[in-house]
Amino acid sequence: MSATSTGAGTRTIWKIDPSHSNISFTVRHMFTKVRGRFTDFSGTIETTGNSLTNGQVQVDIKADSIDTHDAQRDNHLRTNDFFGSDENPTITFRSTQVTPRGGNQFRITGDLTIRGVTRQVTLDAEFDGSGMTPFGTEAASWSAHTDVDRKDFNLTWNAPLETGGFLVGDDVRIQIDVEAVRQA
Numbered sequence: 001m002s003a004t005s006t007g008a009g010t011r012t013i014w015k016i017d018p019s020h021s022n023i024s025f026t027v028r029h030m031f032t033k034v035r036g037r038f039t040d041f042s043g044t045i046e047t048t049g050n051s052l053t054n055g056q057v058q059v060d061i062k063a064d065s066i067d068t069h070d071a072q073r074d075n076h077l078r079t080n081d082f083f084g085s086d087e088n089p090t091i092t093f094r095s096t097q098v099t100p101r102g103g104n105q106f107r108i109t110g111d112l113t114i115r116g117v118t119r120q121v122t123l124d125a126e127f128d129g130s131g132m133t134p135f136g137t138e139a140a141s142w143s144a145h146t147d148v149d150r151k152d153f154n155l156t157w158n159a160p161l162e163t164g165g166f167l168v169g170d171d172v173r174i175q176i177d178v179e180a181v182r183q184a
Contacts, residue, residue: 009048009051010048011046011047011048012046012047012048012182012183013044013045013046013182013183014044014045014046014047014140014180014181014182014183015042015043015044015180015181015183016041016042016043016044016045016059016178016179016180017139017178017179017180017181018040018041018042020139020178020179021041021176021177021178021179021180022037022175022176022177022178023037023038023041023059023061023174023175023176024036024037024038024174024175024176025037025172025173025174025175026172026173026175027150027168027169027171027172027173028168028169028171029167029168029169030161030167034068035068036066036067036068036069036074036077037066037067038061038062038063038065038066038067038091039065039067040061040062040064040065041059041060041061041062041065042059042060043057043058043059043060043093043178044056044057044058044180045057045140045142045178045180051100052098052106052108052127052142053098053099053100053106054098055095055098056094056095057093057094057095057098057108057110058092058093058094058095059092059093059176060090060091060092061090061091061092062085062089062090062091063078063083063084063085063088063089063090063091063114063115064078064083064085064089066078066083066085081157082155082157083114083115083155084115087116088114088115088116091112091113091114092111092112092113093110093111093112093113093121094110094111095108095109095110096109096110096111096120097109097110104126104127104128105124105125105126106125106126106127107122107123107124107125108122108123108125108144109121109122109123110123112148112153114153114155115153115154115155117152117153117154119148119152119153121146121148122146123144123145123146123174123176124144124145124146125142125143125144126142126143126144127140127141127142128140128141128142128143129141137181137182138181138182139179139180139181139182140179140180140182141177141178141179141180142176142177142178142180143175143176143177143178144175144176145173145174145175145176146173146174147171147172147173147174148171148172148174149170149171149172150168150170150171150172151170
């Protein structure tokens with residue numbers, strides 16, 4: 001991958017550095033919020049000139065890399081009750097539109113596929129900065145978040161609580177913080 005010139009400016013490909021990035025989520029469990037993350041993912045961000053507006057974002061997440069700090073729960077999340085990671089090993093996001101909101105703020109709309117179900121989602125995003133690293137590479141950082149209803153992706157398993165309500169909430173907050181390295 002390399003930077004190439006286009007009519008709108010120089011196209012640059014940035015490769016997500018998983019060792020300096022985080023893809024996490026928060027969901028209600030009974031009466032509290034539980035946080036988890038995915039530890040195995042990759043992706044690219046394409047910019048045109050200094051702008052992501054005409055660019056693209058692609059992310060692939062290994063569903064079985066889920067980590068909620070509880071091995072028994074993680075194993076349950078990998079089953080067909082939730083992600084079904086044997087049959088659906090990859091969660092993907094492919095952007096379809098980037099809309100500036102002023103300053104370093106923008107929205108990224110795209111197709112999120114979980115468990116073979118694709119839904120359009122919009123992430124509120126921010127460009128956090130860029131520069132040369134002490135190792136002679138150029139890095140840039142972005143952060144983004146969105147809320148999704150897990151039932152929209154056929155993640156419907158639940159258990160009723162004796163006091164009313166359910167064990168697992170429907171609303172999931174997804175938080176993404178990435179550092180990416182410019183490809184020569």
